[in-house]
Protein backbone atom coordinates (compact mmCIF):
# COMPACT_ATOMS: atom_id res chain seq x y z
CA UNK A 76 0.00 0.00 0.00
CA UNK A 77 1.27 3.47 -0.91
CA UNK A 78 1.18 6.72 1.02
CA UNK A 79 -2.31 7.85 2.03
CA UNK A 80 -3.53 11.34 2.81
CA UNK A 81 -6.75 12.84 4.10
CA UNK A 82 -7.89 16.07 2.59
CA UNK A 83 -10.95 18.27 2.17
CA UNK A 84 -11.72 19.66 -1.25
CA UNK A 85 -14.07 20.30 -4.10
CA UNK A 86 -14.17 18.37 -7.37
CA UNK A 87 -13.55 21.02 -10.04
CA UNK A 88 -13.07 18.70 -13.01
CA UNK A 89 -14.01 15.21 -14.16
CA UNK A 90 -13.22 13.25 -17.29
CA UNK A 91 -14.02 9.66 -18.25
CA UNK A 92 -11.12 7.26 -18.14
CA UNK A 93 -11.70 3.98 -19.92
CA UNK A 94 -14.98 2.14 -19.41
CA UNK A 95 -15.40 2.43 -15.68
CA UNK A 96 -13.08 5.02 -14.16
CA UNK A 97 -12.94 8.79 -13.87
CA UNK A 98 -10.04 11.18 -13.68
CA UNK A 99 -10.84 13.94 -11.22
CA UNK A 100 -9.31 17.34 -10.64
CA UNK A 101 -9.70 18.33 -7.00
CA UNK A 102 -9.13 21.73 -5.44
CA UNK A 103 -7.82 20.72 -2.01
CA UNK A 104 -7.85 23.06 0.95
CA UNK A 105 -4.23 22.39 1.89
CA UNK A 106 -2.71 20.93 -1.29
CA UNK A 107 -4.02 23.06 -4.15
CA UNK A 108 -4.84 21.33 -7.40
CA UNK A 109 -4.55 17.57 -7.41
CA UNK A 110 -5.41 14.93 -10.02
CA UNK A 111 -6.81 11.65 -8.81
CA UNK A 112 -8.26 8.53 -10.38
CA UNK A 113 -11.61 7.29 -9.06
CA UNK A 114 -11.74 3.57 -9.86
CA UNK A 115 -15.18 2.29 -10.84
CA UNK A 116 -16.75 5.77 -10.54
CA UNK A 117 -18.60 5.33 -13.85
CA UNK A 118 -20.05 1.97 -12.84
CA UNK A 119 -23.69 2.30 -11.75
CA UNK A 120 -24.09 1.30 -8.14
CA UNK A 121 -20.36 1.39 -7.39
CA UNK A 122 -19.35 2.91 -4.08
CA UNK A 123 -17.55 5.91 -5.58
CA UNK A 124 -20.08 6.52 -8.36
CA UNK A 125 -22.33 8.62 -6.14
CA UNK A 126 -19.43 10.55 -4.59
CA UNK A 127 -16.99 11.33 -7.40
CA UNK A 128 -19.08 14.06 -9.04
CA UNK A 129 -18.32 17.54 -10.34
CA UNK A 130 -18.99 20.34 -7.76
CA UNK A 131 -19.02 17.92 -4.80
CA UNK A 132 -17.32 19.22 -1.68
CA UNK A 133 -15.95 16.22 0.22
CA UNK A 134 -13.70 14.82 2.88
CA UNK A 135 -11.45 12.45 0.97
CA UNK A 136 -8.91 9.76 1.50
CA UNK A 137 -6.37 9.41 -1.29
CA UNK A 138 -3.69 6.85 -1.85
CA UNK A 139 -0.57 7.25 -3.95
CA UNK A 140 0.53 4.38 -6.12
CA UNK A 141 3.21 4.44 -8.84
CA UNK A 142 3.07 8.20 -9.18
CA UNK A 143 -0.73 8.47 -9.35
CA UNK A 144 -3.27 9.45 -6.73
CA UNK A 145 -6.33 7.26 -6.28
CA UNK A 146 -9.52 8.34 -4.53
CA UNK A 147 -10.22 5.57 -2.03
CA UNK A 148 -12.92 7.01 0.23
CA UNK A 149 -15.07 10.06 0.10
CA UNK A 150 -17.73 11.57 2.30
CA UNK A 151 -19.85 14.32 0.75
CA UNK A 152 -20.23 17.53 2.77
CA UNK A 153 -22.14 19.52 0.12
CA UNK A 154 -23.32 18.34 -3.30
CA UNK A 155 -24.63 21.70 -4.64
CA UNK A 156 -27.73 19.96 -5.90
CA UNK A 157 -29.34 23.29 -6.95
CA UNK A 158 -26.69 23.90 -9.62
CA UNK A 159 -28.13 21.09 -11.71
CA UNK A 160 -31.74 22.33 -11.61
CA UNK A 161 -31.21 25.20 -14.06
CA UNK A 162 -29.06 24.92 -17.17
CA UNK A 163 -28.03 28.60 -17.13
CA UNK A 164 -26.90 28.33 -13.53
CA UNK A 165 -25.06 25.11 -14.38
CA UNK A 166 -23.22 26.83 -17.25
CA UNK A 167 -22.13 29.78 -15.08
CA UNK A 168 -21.06 27.41 -12.30
CA UNK A 169 -19.03 25.47 -14.87
CA UNK A 170 -17.14 28.66 -15.78
CA UNK A 171 -16.40 29.16 -12.07
CA UNK A 172 -14.95 25.67 -11.51
CA UNK A 173 -13.01 25.76 -14.77
CA UNK A 174 -11.45 29.06 -13.66
CA UNK A 175 -10.60 27.58 -10.25
CA UNK A 176 -8.94 24.66 -12.05
CA UNK A 177 -6.81 27.09 -14.07
CA UNK A 178 -5.82 29.27 -11.12
CA UNK A 179 -5.09 26.60 -8.50
CA UNK A 180 -1.47 25.62 -8.10
CA UNK A 181 -0.29 22.13 -7.21
CA UNK A 182 1.00 21.79 -3.67
CA UNK A 183 -0.10 25.26 -2.59
CA UNK A 184 -2.42 26.04 0.32
CA UNK A 185 -5.70 27.02 -1.36
CA UNK A 186 -8.04 27.79 1.54
CA UNK A 187 -8.79 31.28 0.27
CA UNK A 188 -9.62 30.18 -3.28
CA UNK A 189 -11.60 27.18 -2.06
CA UNK A 190 -13.77 29.25 0.29
CA UNK A 191 -14.30 31.93 -2.34
CA UNK A 192 -15.51 29.19 -4.70
CA UNK A 193 -17.72 27.50 -2.08
CA UNK A 194 -19.48 30.78 -1.25
CA UNK A 195 -19.81 31.57 -4.97
CA UNK A 196 -21.34 28.16 -5.80
CA UNK A 197 -23.90 28.69 -3.03
CA UNK A 198 -24.82 32.14 -4.34
CA UNK A 199 -24.88 31.33 -8.07
CA UNK A 200 -28.17 29.42 -7.71
CA UNK A 201 -29.69 32.09 -5.45
CA UNK A 202 -32.89 33.19 -7.27
CA UNK A 203 -32.57 36.84 -6.14
CA UNK A 204 -29.11 37.22 -7.70
CA UNK A 205 -27.84 37.10 -11.27
CA UNK A 206 -25.73 34.00 -11.99
CA UNK A 207 -23.72 36.04 -14.53
CA UNK A 208 -22.82 38.62 -11.87
CA UNK A 209 -22.00 36.00 -9.25
CA UNK A 210 -19.75 34.06 -11.62
CA UNK A 211 -18.04 37.26 -12.83
CA UNK A 212 -17.49 38.31 -9.21
CA UNK A 213 -15.87 34.98 -8.39
CA UNK A 214 -13.56 35.02 -11.43
CA UNK A 215 -12.43 38.63 -10.96
CA UNK A 216 -11.81 38.25 -7.23
CA UNK A 217 -10.07 34.87 -7.68
CA UNK A 218 -7.70 36.37 -10.27
CA UNK A 219 -7.00 39.26 -7.94
CA UNK A 220 -6.39 37.03 -4.91
CA UNK A 221 -3.97 34.91 -6.96
CA UNK A 222 -1.79 37.99 -7.48
CA UNK A 223 -3.38 39.22 -10.70
CA UNK A 224 -5.29 42.23 -9.38
CA UNK A 225 -6.14 44.65 -12.17
CA UNK A 226 -5.22 48.32 -11.66
CA UNK A 227 -8.42 50.02 -10.51
CA UNK A 228 -7.31 53.45 -9.29
CA UNK A 229 -5.05 55.08 -11.88
CA UNK A 230 -4.38 55.04 -15.60
CA UNK A 231 -1.97 52.18 -16.14
CA UNK A 232 -0.03 54.22 -18.76
CA UNK A 233 0.23 57.79 -17.43
CA UNK A 234 -0.66 57.31 -13.76
CA UNK A 235 -3.51 59.84 -13.71
CA UNK A 236 -6.00 59.10 -10.89
CA UNK A 237 -9.36 57.95 -12.26
CA UNK A 238 -12.00 58.42 -9.58
CA UNK A 239 -15.12 57.82 -11.66
CA UNK A 240 -15.64 56.89 -15.30
CA UNK A 241 -12.76 55.45 -17.27
CA UNK A 242 -11.73 53.03 -19.94
CA UNK A 243 -10.31 49.64 -19.30
CA UNK A 244 -7.92 47.43 -21.25
CA UNK A 245 -7.79 43.71 -20.40
CA UNK A 246 -4.39 43.22 -22.06
CA UNK A 247 -2.87 46.29 -20.34
CA UNK A 248 -4.22 45.02 -17.01
CA UNK A 249 -6.73 47.61 -15.86
CA UNK A 250 -7.84 51.22 -16.14
CA UNK A 251 -6.69 53.60 -18.82
CA UNK A 252 -7.61 57.26 -19.28
CA UNK A 253 -9.41 58.84 -22.21
CA UNK A 254 -6.11 59.89 -23.84
CA UNK A 255 -4.11 56.70 -23.32
CA UNK A 256 -6.95 54.36 -24.40
CA UNK A 257 -6.19 55.25 -28.03
CA UNK A 258 -3.04 53.11 -27.82
CA UNK A 259 -5.00 49.99 -26.78
CA UNK A 260 -6.95 48.01 -29.36
CA UNK A 261 -8.96 46.22 -26.66
CA UNK A 262 -9.82 49.43 -24.76
CA UNK A 263 -13.47 49.66 -23.72
CA UNK A 264 -15.55 52.17 -21.79
CA UNK A 265 -16.31 51.46 -18.16
CA UNK A 266 -19.28 53.30 -16.68
CA UNK A 267 -19.20 54.87 -13.22
CA UNK A 268 -21.42 52.06 -11.89
CA UNK A 269 -19.14 49.37 -13.31
CA UNK A 270 -16.04 50.99 -11.86
CA UNK A 271 -17.72 51.26 -8.46
CA UNK A 272 -18.78 47.58 -8.66
CA UNK A 273 -15.32 46.48 -9.78
CA UNK A 274 -13.77 48.18 -6.75
CA UNK A 275 -16.32 46.49 -4.49
CA UNK A 276 -15.41 43.08 -5.97
CA UNK A 277 -11.67 43.67 -5.60
CA UNK A 278 -11.62 45.10 -2.07
CA UNK A 279 -14.63 44.08 -0.01
CA UNK A 280 -14.55 41.45 2.72
CA UNK A 281 -15.05 38.00 1.10
CA UNK A 282 -17.91 37.14 3.50
CA UNK A 283 -20.19 39.83 1.98
CA UNK A 284 -18.71 39.81 -1.52
CA UNK A 285 -21.55 38.29 -3.54
CA UNK A 286 -24.56 39.99 -1.99
CA UNK A 287 -25.35 42.81 -4.39
CA UNK A 288 -27.53 43.62 -7.37
CA UNK A 289 -26.20 45.22 -10.55
CA UNK A 290 -27.82 46.59 -13.69
CA UNK A 291 -27.66 44.65 -16.96
CA UNK A 292 -25.17 47.24 -18.30
CA UNK A 293 -22.80 46.74 -15.34
CA UNK A 294 -23.09 42.96 -15.64
CA UNK A 295 -22.23 43.04 -19.34
CA UNK A 296 -19.31 45.47 -18.96
CA UNK A 297 -17.71 43.62 -16.07
CA UNK A 298 -18.26 40.18 -17.57
CA UNK A 299 -16.68 41.29 -20.84
CA UNK A 300 -13.63 42.77 -19.12
CA UNK A 301 -13.24 39.77 -16.77
CA UNK A 302 -13.53 37.19 -19.54
CA UNK A 303 -10.85 38.91 -21.64
CA UNK A 304 -8.63 39.59 -18.61
CA UNK A 305 -8.84 35.88 -17.69
CA UNK A 306 -8.12 34.87 -21.28
CA UNK A 307 -4.94 36.97 -21.15
CA UNK A 308 -3.80 34.75 -18.32
CA UNK A 309 -4.98 31.33 -19.57
CA UNK A 310 -4.27 31.98 -23.26
CA UNK A 311 -6.87 29.45 -24.28
CA UNK A 312 -10.60 29.28 -24.91
CA UNK A 313 -12.41 27.60 -22.03
CA UNK A 314 -14.98 24.89 -22.74
CA UNK A 315 -17.44 26.43 -20.25
CA UNK A 316 -17.56 29.59 -22.39
CA UNK A 317 -18.61 27.48 -25.35
CA UNK A 318 -21.40 26.08 -23.15
CA UNK A 319 -22.49 29.65 -22.27
CA UNK A 320 -22.33 30.69 -25.92
CA UNK A 321 -24.53 27.75 -26.94
CA UNK A 322 -27.13 28.89 -24.40
CA UNK A 323 -27.05 32.43 -25.80
CA UNK A 324 -25.58 33.81 -22.56
CA UNK A 325 -22.64 35.26 -24.49
CA UNK A 326 -23.35 37.06 -27.74
CA UNK A 327 -21.39 35.58 -30.65
CA UNK A 328 -18.81 38.37 -31.04
CA UNK A 329 -18.07 39.04 -27.36
Ligand SMILES: [Zn+2]
Nearest residue numbers: 230233252255
Ligand atom coordinates in the same frame (compact mmCIF):
# COMPACT_ATOMS: atom_id res chain seq x y z
ZN1 LIG B 1 -3.43 57.84 -19.18
